[in-house]
Amino acid sequence: MGIMTFSLNVTLDGCVDHQVGIADDETHAFFTRLMDEAGAMLWGRVTYEMMESSWPAIARGDEGAPPALREWAVKLDAKPKYVVSSTRTDFPWSNSNQITGDLRTGVQELKDATPDGILLGSGKLATELDRLELIDEYKFLVHPRIAGHGPTLYQSGLPSTRRLELVSAKPLHNGVVAMHYRRVH
Template identity: 80%
Template sequence: MGLLTFSINVTLDGCIDHQEGIADDETHAFFTHLMDEAGAMLWGRTTYEMMESYWPAVASGNVEAPPAMREWAVKLEAKPKYVVSSTRSDFPWTNSHHIAGDLLAGIQTLKDATANGVLLGSGKLATELDRLDLIDEYKLLVHPRIAGHGPTLYESGLPGTRRLELISAKPLRNGAIALHYRRALT
């Protein structure tokens, strides 16, 4: 069984708006490495649609992009992508698959079938999966910014506090810090 790892860009005040992070070669290399390690990507519908609207065009060369972004896009094109949605069932982007029905059973089946683990990149979906005790690790890229607005991590709340064990903390040259946490054994 593979691990479910939640990874996202976040500002110091908890904002997860994708436009608030530092989008440079170092950041893209960080997320490309995470994607390389994972067996599949997992998103909610909103994140999928945001990704689908841009990255396939970068991968095909129809959009100008720096080499680090193009590398990310090409690898993302080939990576299995799973989408949780109750409002959409057609996901035409290459290697995209729909997860419908019982969320706990669907994600547990995905974890069981993906030995290299699943990389989750959607804030709202992370809240729902954390409520179901399905997230095993957290790899957050904390940016040296205070956004002063949302959306924020876990803004709709969790039933209780999650205790985490720090695995590593690595500063990047751009001032962001890559944090790796694992759920603490209680």
């Protein structure tokens, strides 16, 4: 059974709006390494649609992009992608699959079938999966920014506090800190 790692960009004040962080070669390399290590990606519909709106075209070469972004796009295109959605059933992006039925059962089956682990990259879905105690690790890029707005991490709340153990903290050259935590059971 693989582990589920929740990874996201977050500002010092908890904002997870993808437009407020530092997007450079170093942060893209971080996420490319995470994706390389994982057996599959898992998103909610909104995140899937945001990713689907640009990365397939970059992977095909239809849109110009710097080498680090193109590398990410090509690898992402080839990676198995799973989507939780109750409103959409058609997922034409290559290697995309829908998780249907009971969320706990569907995601646990995916974890069981993915020994290299799953990389979760959706904030709202992470809240639901954390409520179900399905997230094992957290790898956040903490950006040296105060956004002053949302959306924020876990803004709809959790039923109880999660205890985490620090595995590593690595500052990047751009001021971002890569934080790796493991859930304490």
